[in-house]
Amino acid sequence: MERRRFLSKFLSIAASATVVSGFFKRAVASPDGYDPKGHYYGMGIQIDKCIGCGKCVEACKEENNVPKEPFFFRTWVERYVIKKEGETSVQNIDMRIERSNEVFSEKDIVRSFFVPKLCNQCDNPPCVQVCPVGATFKTEDGVILVDDERCIGCRYCIQACPYGARYLHPEKETADKCTFCYHRITKGLLPACVEVCPSQARIFGDVKSSASPLGRFKRMNKLHVLKPSLNTEPKVSYSGLDGEVR
Amino acid sequence: MKSFLQKMPDALKRVLAVFVLVAGTAVLVRAVLPASLTDSRLHIKTTVEREMAHPVRYAGSEACADCHEEYKVKQGGYHKNLSCETCHGAAKEHSENPSDLKPKLPRMREFCAGCHTYNPSRPSGFPQVNPAAHNPRKVCIECHNPHDPKPTRTPRECSACHAEIARTKELSPHVQLECTTCHTVPQDHKLIPRSVRATIPSERSFCGKCHSKESGRKEAPKVDILTHGEKYLCWQCHYPHMPEVQ
Amino acid sequence: MNSPLTEKLFDLLKQVTGYIYPNEIEVHWGILIVVYPYLTGLVAGAFILASLVKVFNVKEVQPAYRLAMLTALAFLLIAPLPLLLHLGHPTRSYEIFLSPNFTSAMAMFGFVYAWYLMVVLILEIWFTYRKDLIVWSQGETGLMRWVHRVVALYSTDISDKAVEFDKKMVKGITIIGIPSAFLLHGYVGFIFGSIKANPWWSSVLMPIVFLFSAIVSGIALVLFLYMVVTPLRKEKIDIKCVDKMASFLFYAVIVDFSLELLDFIHRLYESEESIKILSDLVMNKLFISLGVLQVLLGMLLPLGVMVAIRLFKFEEELRKLLYFVSAILIQIGIFATRWNVVIGGQMFSKSFRGLTAYKMEIGGMEGFLMTLVLLSLPFIVLSILIKVLPPWEKPAKSTTEGGTMERTVIG
Incomplete structure (x- = not known):
């Protein structure tokens, strides 16, 4: 397998000239009925409501063809356990890996909670800044997308993301990440993770609209974002976020 | 002009000729290439369209309400905020082809345990049991209707309003204590709960x-x-x- | 069925300590990206050494001038190869020219590279060699005659005036060339230094540290090559030239060392959020490559040797030996420097809670053998370049004789 990849890579370098010609025709019908101008999407996450069931992770992988192995995630859930000795233990909730469901004696726990993570759809996205060919960009409605027909697989964006939200798709060999389920939200559906969340820990909506669950979430909670010092201006905000979360 | 060219040393002329040739070729190639290769606005447009055309797998709860009676039952119970597909899995295909493609019907204890097993990281108000101790041989749905699950043991009168406390107590060492062990409840508390209070x-x-x-x-x-x-x-x-x- | 990649990742999972984000298990920039800044650094360093001869008129280094220029060219020609091979889609690399994203440091690569190759290196080499090419082709027959004539762009003017103009051009290009060489490698440092997500990389000093380590490695490489190739030609090593290069090397190492020390102290003193995981990284994962290879063997030991050479008047043969050993040690040290930056920067989690591991493969696109190939390719290119463009300043010998002699010695 490895050798075949090696060979095919070499051959493909040689054949790059012919590939150029393949780019000439690309006709796609214009999307109807959806106007991105009226929207600007964001997500709210209520730490106090997450039960760490992992349904969001499963649904995301199913909806978006994310590889099933536990190294590729568009969204994942972290479990934090802050122990009496002051030590903090974090695991990724994944049913496949035993370590992730480590049992702690309740006596040793000061506090504990789950934190769902996903691409923060930064308003000032470092990944977009560094992409050499402009294959990742911010849409008019505020979502960061990857053009998988133009991504060259240099992985600079993966290095630049402070949140570990990107991975290199093992089959496509291009960068991949959460799109807020762009194909769903543009049809008026909720992102798959929000749809299946049993405890409403995730709230999706328009950041500009106040008459919406996301608007209510923003009025009723003290909010925080991840790594604010990096000035990435995330559009995913958290309520009840603990200082231990990074 | 002519004298300038004549004055120019021969070597420089040759170098410049090569440069003009190389630069000219580059400019020419760039000019001849179609917009599909060079126009990043076009790339963004096609990517957005491709992203939007991605197939939907999770249909969303509204789709279920059209055919399934259980949806109404669910809306009256504790699972009212759960999406059907949280338990039954992605069902877009089923909604398009109802008779041939059936969604999942999880009946095993392990499935309910995924959310309701006691875990110190879970929010304290969330109903949790220890599956090893909680009727270990029975299937959950024998006693609890998954579309309208009810706790079965707490004294109904108090839990009707104080459900969260009742659930929390259920997991605590105080599970055996009646509410009235610690609280004296005047009869009128049930009629005008805010004016007539139970004692603490x-x-x-x-x-x-x-x-x-x-x-x-x-x-x-x-x-x-x-x-x-x-x-x-x-x-x-x-x-x-x-x-x-x- | 697991693919080899996921099998490898499951294997790596056992070596993870603490918590890393799940997507971080794969070290994305492997050994090839270590090789890339290493090669570019050699280019910039070799060029800057050569520039010293022309701009500051350092006569002693003249015998190594042309060798340094050819070395820079040979390494520059190979430098983009590791980058290209590591891409997920090498066939799409042309996009970097067609639709570059101007906010991306990496997108500038093509332009910086093209500028440096076309406007600086090739041009300077051409003006340096033009007269010789004409002279050689006059005394040659067969293929070589044609090669030299084509490379000279069929120019025939070897009048004093034309030669004088060549010299002027060389000097002019060198003056543009020095900032360009700074740009070439400073920019590579910027690729890493501008990543705010990564505290190991994110540093304003990064481009400057890269630059000086580049100068160190470039001088050491030319020193090494000069000391290997000259005896092969059965010529005598010009000890004055070697002494001078070594003294430049000495100063460059001192500056490089001070900068890296400054970076280190600065991090330690500021003691930001990341300090704990970074010290874990240095103590656990980079102890050999940073503590032993980069600092002790690659920097302090050669520095000590060169101080000793300055303090005690060693005899010529011993000096040569010490220079030679130092040059090799410095190469190892600078390679380790690149390793520590590139691989080290990916071995800790951006959650600052855990460390991952890097396991180099033997075969395959990003494996050890490929690295060896990539590291030896510039030398093969260099030997071809030396054949076509003999870099030796010939005394008033008959040119034909000199030309054939060169070929028999090198070949």
């Missing part, structure tokens, strides 16, 4: 009835009621509905 204990000695060294209740953990956290009332450190055993 006001002295350390109340807890001491079970937890002081002199108490006859063998199963209750004992402390020296005179010295243990003397400045504070018991419930300033221990939540009585879920007292942490230290």
Whole structure:
């Protein structure tokens, strides 16, 4: 397998000239009925409501063809356990890996909670800044997308993301990440993770609209974002976020 | 102009000629290439269209309501905020082809346990059980209707309004205590709950009835009621509905 | 069925300590990206050494001038190869020219590279060699005659005036060339230094540290090559030239060392959020490559040797030996420097809670053998370049004789 990849890579370098010609025709019908101008999407996450069931992770992988192995995630859930000795233990909730469901004696726990993570759809996205060919960009409605027909697989964006939200798709060999389920939200559906969340820990909506669950979430909670010092201006905000979360 | 060219050293002329040739070729190639290769606005447009055309797998709850009676039942119970597909899995294909493609019908204990197993990281109000102790041989849906799950053991009168407390207590060492062990409830509390209140204990000695060294209740953990956290009332450190055993 | 990649990742999972984000298990920039800044650094360093001869008129280094220029060219020609091979889609690399994203440091690669190759290196080499090419082709027959004539762009003017103009051009290009060489490698440092997500990389000093380590490695490489190739030609090593290069090397190492020390102290003193995981990284994962290879063997030991050479008047043969050993040690040290930056920067989690591991493969696109190939390719290119463009300043010998002699010695 490895050798075949090696060979095919070499051959493909040689054949790059012919590939150029393949780019000439690309006709796609214009999307109807959806106007991105009226929207600007964001997500709210209520730490106090997450039960760490992992349904969001499963649904995301199913909806978006994310590889099933536990190294590729568009969204994942972290479990934090802050122990009496002051030590903090974090695991990724994944049913496949035993370590992730480590049992702690309740006596040793000061506090504990789950934190769902996903691409923060930064308003000032470092990944977009560094992409050499402009294959990742911010849409008019505020979502960061990857053009998988133009991504060259240099992985600079993966290095630049402070949140570990990107991975290199093992089959496509291009960068991949959460799109807020762009194909769903543009049809008026909720992102798959929000749809299946049993405890409403995730709230999706328009950041500009106040008459919406996301608007209510923003009025009723003290909010925080991840790594604010990096000035990435995330559009995913958290309520009840603990200082231990990074 | 002509004299300038004549004055120019021969070597420079040759170098410049090569440069003009190379640069000219580059400019020419760039000019001849179609927009599909060079126009990043076009790339963004096609990517957005491709992203939007991605197939939807999770249909969303509204789709289920059209055909399934259970949807209404669910809307009246504790699972009202759950999406059908949280348990039944992605069902877009089923909604398009209802008779041939059936969604999942999870009946195993393990499935319910995925959310309802006790885990110290879960929010305390969330209903949780210890599956090893909670009727281990029975399938959950024998006693609980998954579309309208109800807790079966707590005294109905109090839990009707104080459901969260009742659930919390269910997991705590105080599970065996009736609400009335600690609270005296006037009859009128049920009619005008805010005006007529149930009593709450006001002295350390109340807890001491079970937890002081002199108490006859063998199963209750004992402390020296005179010295243990003397400045504070018991419930300033221990939540009585879920007292942490230290 | 697991693919080899996921099998490898499951294997790596056992070596993870603490918590890393799940997507971080794969070290994305492997050994090839270590090789890339290493090669570019050699280019910039070799060029800057050569520039010293022309701009500051350092006569002693003249015998190594042309060798340094050819070395820079040979390494520059190979430098983009590791980058290209590591891409997920090498066939799409042309996009970097067609639709570059101007906010991306990496997108500038093509332009910086093209500028440096076309406007600086090739041009300077051409003007340096033009007269010789004409002279050689006059005394040659067959293929070589044609090669030299084409490379000279069929120019024939070897009048004093034309030669004088060549010299002027060389000097002019060198003056543009020095900032360009700074740009070439400073920019590579910027690729890493501008990543705010990564505290190991994110540093304003990064481009400057890269630059000086580049100068160190470039001088050491030319020193090494000069000391290997000259005896092969059965010529005598010009000890004055070697002494001078070594003294430049000495100063460059001192500056490089001070900068890296400054970076280190600065991090330690500021003691930001990341300091704990970074010290874990240095103590656990980079102890050999940073502590032993980069600092002790690659920097302090050669520095000590060169101080000793300055303090005690060693005899010529011993000096040569010490220079030679130092040059090799410095190469190892600078390679380790690149390793520590590139691989080290990916071995800790951006959650600052855990460390991952890097396991180099033997075969395959990003494996050890490929690295060896990539590291030896510039030398093969260099030997071809030396054949076509003999870099030796020939005394008033008959050119034909000199030309054939060169070929028999090198070949």
